[in-house]
Amino acid sequence: MNAAAEQGTLRNDLIASIPSLRAFANSLCGQPALADDLVQETLVKAWTNLGSFTVGTNLKAWLFTILRNVYFSELRKRRREVEDGDGAFAARLSVHGEQLGHMHYEDLVEALGKLAPDQREAVILVGASGFSYEEAAEIAGCAIGTMKSRVNRARRKLSELLGLEPDDEFGPDAGGRVLAAVEPPAGVS
Amino acid sequence: MRDPKGFAGRGAGDARGPEQAAGKPRGLDVRFASGADAAVSRRLKEMYDGLVSEPVPDRFLELLNQLDKAETPAVPTSAPGGTAAAGSPGNPAVDGSLPVEKS
Incomplete structure (x- = not known):
């Protein structure tokens, strides 16, 4: 029982x-x-x-x-x-x-896909799933120091890939791109 | 799953420079110290929380029901050398280790 x-x-x-x-x-x-x-x-x-x-x-x-x-x-x-x-x-x-989830995250999903798998795993476990470095290291079967460095490298790489700069946390203006794309070329009647 | 607001705090505490640890106001000011990192973390967390809150497809509950009917799983180990063998005559593979595939 x-x-x-x-x-x-x-x-x-x-x-x-x-x-x-x-x-x-x-x-x-x-x-x-x-x-x-x-x-x-x-x-x-x-x-x-x-x-x-x-x-x-x-x-x-x-x-x-x-x-x-x-x-x-x-x-x-x-x-x-x-x-x-x-x-x-x-x-x-x-x-x-x-597509995974909402279109809003398409660029993030794409960027995650460009990371080395062990870095991707690290940044998800620590940055999203809420595991401590210790827990994440145990899950991934690596040393804590290795986990920390993977997370740091992953965050840096994601910032680069998403075009995020310290003074521009939202990256390229997607709305602007869309507007530019639908604007008819000059001279077309 | 966990408090989303706790994320910014943890992010600032674990690997950031002293700028944020000094108790500067967060929000818009977060971008000055490590805005890109904070933004990455926030987006990642938002996406993940969105995924967690998605409804679970029926297939998983059906799967567990099937597993429930199909076999009695090994009783979880309560203590080292415990009662793992009880009720699991058909599961000799259980050896106390994780079901890890060898690389």
Whole structure:
């Protein structure tokens, strides 16, 4: 009975973790369909390996660890298949040309996709998921110092890619570009 | 998931220079010290929080229901060398380690 109750609680905790897992997966791979596959595989692995989870420890970190391992092993597999970069990887998997979330984040998703995967993971875990450097390092299986430097490099690179300067936090004026694009060329009647 | 307002505070505290730690007003002034970093962090956090708040597709609940019916998972370890084997005769793979694929 005790075990069954414990299992029920864990099941509820698993369900409660799904939104975070999906956010993590989407941020990591930038592909909603692939992200949900990653989450599904994570849940199956978590369920069949619940015995290796120690009650009272951080379930979310445990699940994130499983998901990132699934993702990185998938990434390695794809890289072995086609020896090219993230762009081609993403293009191959972008079957329906789906956009992640709202158009508002398109440039951010694109910039994330240009980061080295370990830097992308680092900045998501610490900068978005709210893990401490220590927790993030444990999830990624690296030293804390390595995690800190990955996060810093990722933030710097994202700033560059998004065209963010200290005096211009909103970058190029997207609205201006749109207006310029729809303006008819002079002389066209 | 966590307080979005806590993010700016944490961002300023972890790896920023002393400019922000000195208690300068945030908001618009944040751009002077490390505006680009703060903006990146804010956007990332906004996107992530938006993703977290998306509704969960039914497939995941269905999946867990199926898993529930299909097999009884190993009982979680409550203590080292605990009762992990109970109720999981069909799961010899559980060895106390994370289900990590070997690289």
